[in-house]
Amino acid sequence: MSTVKDVKEQPTAGRTTAGLRIEDLHVRFSGARVIDGLSLTVAPGEIVGLAGRNGAGKTTTLRAVSGLAARSGGTVELDGVRLPSRPEAVARAGVAHVPEGRGIFADLTVEENIRLGLVRKVPAEQTLRGALEEAFPAVVRLRGQKAGRLSGGEQQMVALFRGLIGAPKVLLVDEMSLGLSPRALLTAIEALAALGRAHDIGVLVVDQNSRMLHEHCDRVYLLGGGRVRLWDDAGDIASAYFE
Numbered sequence: 001m002s003t004v005k006d007v008k009e010q011p012t013a014g015r016t017t018a019g020l021r022i023e024d025l026h027v028r029f030s031g032a033r034v035i036d037g038l039s040l041t042v043a044p045g046e047i048v049g050l051a052g053r054n055g056a057g058k059t060t061t062l063r064a065v066s067g068l069a070a071r072s073g074g075t076v077e078l079d080g081v082r083l084p085s086r087p088e089a090v091a092r093a094g095v096a097h098v099p100e101g102r103g104i105f106a107d108l109t110v111e112e113n114i115r116l117g118l119v120r121k122v123p124a125e126q127t128l129r130g131a132l133e134e135a136f137p138a139v140v141r142l143r144g145q146k147a148g149r150l151s152g153g154e155q156q157m158v159a160l161f162r163g164l165i166g167a168p169k170v171l172l173v174d175e176m177s178l179g180l181s182p183r184a185l186l187t188a189i190e191a192l193a194a195l196g197r198a199h200d201i202g203v204l205v206v207d208q209n210s211r212m213l214h215e216h217c218d219r220v221y222l223l224g225g226g227r228v229r230l231w232d233d234a235g236d237i238a239s240a241y242f243e
């Protein structure tokens with residue numbers, strides 16, 4: 001049985017205007033075509049997974065959306081408007097990025113790190129601080145600590161908190177499960193999905209743990225050869241990776 005479907009079979013591909021829409025994205029490094037015609041969508045409130053073997057280009061895809069990697073072709077739109085190429089402008093447009101390695105500033109406190117997530121002018125009552133404090137009580141307890149002293153999993157929770165606090169339109173999460181225990185991962189992914197749905201935030205999650213993606217995401221894409229295909233069969237993960 002086939003484990004993947006061509007992305008063109010996806011009913012919303014090419015037509016969605018709300019949320020994130022990547023169309024025919026190309027990224028090259030020194031001439032090498034790392035991303036070669038990638039198209040995917042993330043609607044408001046949807047949680048979408050992106051899987052693929054090491055070096056497939058998952059991180060590059062997220063970086064190309066947030067302006068950290070140069071796009072050599074294609075379009076990236078948010079709510080029907082083309083996203084700029086500079087990272088600060090992309091963030092102000094409503095795209096938050098929890099990068100590989102988390103991007104935590106070790107010498108700042110947890111609270112100071114979290115405030116860096118407020119790049120957009122959002123009225124205090126519209127931030128997600130209250131909901132996030134409920135979802136991540138450990139982060140509240142650690143608020144005054146230097147972030148560099150936290151464990152890897154605690155830092156990942158701080159990074160997710162910082163990504164969501166400004167109520168972005170889209171949240172990009174690289175290596176979601178990095179450093180998280182199975183229980184902490186479950187709490188974090190369930191919180192992401194619930195907050196996304198409640199606040200119309202589209203979430204694009206990259207992870208090696210494809211089973212977790214299948215369990216928690218509305219859709220999962222498999223990246224290979226610089227493009228994605230919709231991946232709808234959770235049962236045959238290995239063959240999809242090594243086909």
Ligand SMILES: Nc1ncnc2c1ncn2[C@@H]1O[C@H](COP(=O)(O)OP(=O)(O)OP(=O)(O)O)[C@@H](O)[C@H]1O
Pocket residue numbers: 029030034052053054055056057058059060061
């Ligand atoms: N700045 C760069 N300059 C040159 N090559 C790069 C650069 N960034 C990434 N690459 C290359 O692009 C390819 C895709 O890398 P990327 O980090 O996007 O993969 P990935 O799917 O996230 O992998 P992993 O699961 O191992 O993190 C790799 O071959 C990598 O060496």
